[in-house]
Amino acid sequence: MFSVQTYQSRRSTLQKQVSSGVLLFLGNIENPINFEHNTYPFRQDSTFLYYFGIPAPYLAAIIDIDNDKTIIFGNELSIDDIVWTGQQESLKDKSLKCGVQETRPFAQLASYLQQAKKSDRTIHYLPPYQSSNKLLLGELLQVNPKEINPSVPFIKAVVAQRSIKENQEIAEIEKALAVSTEMHLLAMRTAQVSIQERHIAAAIQHYAYDHNCNFAYPPIVTVHGEILHNAYQQNFLKEGDMILNDSGAETAMGYAADLTRTFPVSGRFTTRQRDLYNVVLKAFEGARERLKPGVQFKDVHLLSARHLVEGLVDVGLMKGDPEEAVQAHAHTLFFQCGLGHMMGLDVHDMEDLGEQYVGYTEQEPKDTSTFGLKSLRLGRELQTGFVLTVEPGIYIIPELIDRWKKENKLSQFINYDLLESYRDFGGIRIEDNFLITNDGFRLLGPELIKSVEDIENYRTNHVQ
């Protein structure tokens, strides 16, 4: 946990921002896998962590702004419990560590809220994402779970605070990145012909766990990097394959890292692989150099797309004027998703609170209809203190090519004939994490190799 003052000051800022009513924070529970007492690893809700820091299940908290009261609701262990669990720090003591003096049994939360409701005070709550909290909110507020109506002022105040990272948060993110960087090097050393993808995933999970971290998200470790939502890890690595490894650690305090590297199983890229890799690398570097406060991330995304198109024209897969191609969204045949997202206590930071508040503003809302832009999680103007990812890629998706080709879609920009010979090419992504600083950006964490030369040298020196 951070200092008592950290949590007190975060809460006091929040309280001033929302100004009236009761702020309700629901912690997470231990979620059942296949029966009630066989549970997934516990992960506290990130907003609860941000304001209270306690990584324990079955807690809730309120900040009663009108009465200037902060209370944590949860149950102390009974003597019976202690027989089974051993002595544990009391809830009282845990609460004192985040500066909350008052704790009450969990069962008293409902009546507290109902009392407030009776006096026509507003109960502010955030959008629930775990079903258990949807059920709980229904009970607490005596509404149908379908009628849950989160508080926009509460969401906006939380987003405003959590978006600007404190130095101690950046230090935690860099801790996650130090471990993640080693995970990526280990993956490069582990990969070899005829092992399964899951073998690599298991090795890097082992490394993360040994270094007091977990995965921040289910890793993508695949020879089919073009499949963007890919959890399958049963393929065997073959000579000539590239591996796309998108994985990151989460520290014990909950801070994430999110790195992607793509490297050849055989130690050397083929000519085609090297050429497209360098196109992605140029798009990455072009985007990175543009990062600074006041810039719209949507523009950085489109700039990166422009670099991709220029490179694809050089390779011969695209043609025509790159600027016009980007305006026509022709790059989305190769780059279907977004350039990056906010990162912090969540790998997609605050995604539970709603992309429209985190990645966009009311003045500059998301384009939810254009293929490509509708998958861009972050579009807004950057501010000092934002932490975000930059992750351009080229993905050769046979199903998408077939659809576009059938319609002869944007054929003034696409060289469909040559593209046919790339059908099985796969996908390439390069991803690092950056802090926006007053005068630009800072790479977070150690520098992880990414040039063709560095990767080939590393692979050559480390593979048996």
Place this chain on the structure above:
Amino acid sequence: MFSVQTYQSRRSTLQKQVSSGVLLFLGNIENPINFEHNTYPFRQDSTFLYYFGIPAPYLAAIIDIDNDKTIIFGNELSIDDIVWTGQQESLKDKSLKCGVQETRPFAQLASYLQQAKKSDRTIHYLPPYQSSNKLLLGELLQVNPKEINPSVPFIKAVVAQRSIKENQEIAEIEKALAVSTEMHLLAMRTAQVSIQERHIAAAIQHYAYDHNCNFAYPPIVTVHGEILHNAYQQNFLKEGDMILNDSGAETAMGYAADLTRTFPVSGRFTTRQRDLYNVVLKAFEGARERLKPGVQFKDVHLLSARHLVEGLVDVGLMKGDPEEAVQAHAHTLFFQCGLGHMMGLDVHDMEDLGEQYVGYTEQEPKDTSTFGLKSLRLGRELQTGFVLTVEPGIYIIPELIDRWKKENKLSQFINYDLLESYRDFGGIRIEDNFLITNDGFRLLGPELIKSVEDIENYRTNHVQ
């Protein structure tokens, strides 16, 4: 998956057993960790696996007994989905593999059920354990999630079937045990002074994952074996500690193993450790030899307790007549929990369906008030085809000793003075998995070393 015939025949048996109404089966979903799209590893519901075998999320099924119709409800991937996920086997094809011809979109499930309800037909469903299915049932049946009322005939029919393991199921359990046995040997090789418990847990998870398995449950790997519900793995191993390792693999098809071994960090047990270890081993062997059809497992539990008391009397920690001590439940100061439980697709098999149906019968219900017996998950008469665990232990729990001692509880059987010098002793458990056969029992999986001599030799030969 097993053969088409397997699933067809299981369903046909079930259908005959329940005889009328609609049987509703809810599969599991991908559960959110910290936001909707960051999810825990998917695990299908075990009963759904048993009757349909499809390990994919967002499915439900019905067996409409009155109309002799079986339908799987779920959504086929759209062409848009395929761009993100790659080509996947269709739901139709998956369903054919378990012999179900008819599939419908998930959204049609509610109206099917409401139709049946209107014609006053019974909709049978099982107790939901994941909150998502509590919410879903509420919506499907248009009732408050608190008014959910599972079908006892359905539960009983499922329990009757799943309790008797088929040969192919036993083969799967033995696959899980083959991997688990290696995990335990690896743990013994990995343990050494000054590493953290989590280091061992990470190593065995790595092994499981490399061998196409997952953990069947969160492993207990601890120097505090006396803490029965212990997920903490941050302790550093010290000379003189014992490690209790309760961990098991789950195969890709969902079958579990559940093994416990306790071994000394230093390679050799101390005299006290060896003596109590041998007491537990004798209780283990005594219980094992008693396993056969027709025997009440509650009696095996009490017999095992009697062996523990006899050993504890020899050591001097207990006194008086062992039979009387067990009748007075004096052994529960050392052995607070149950001797074992059913095992299969769940590590505590069918625990979601209710212990009163799985481990007990109406004629011989559970003793829910006596300390010790109230934690015995299995008490009923054994039948050929049951798979269960045997896991006696001795747990020296300071908090419990203090409570009993203050009341001078059962002091005719307990040597409280000597016990004081054992306060920091820890805990020992030995656990294997058995099949009940016509003429007794069969150890499942490979034999995993458990004598003091074998463990000390193995540790000595394998620790650097």
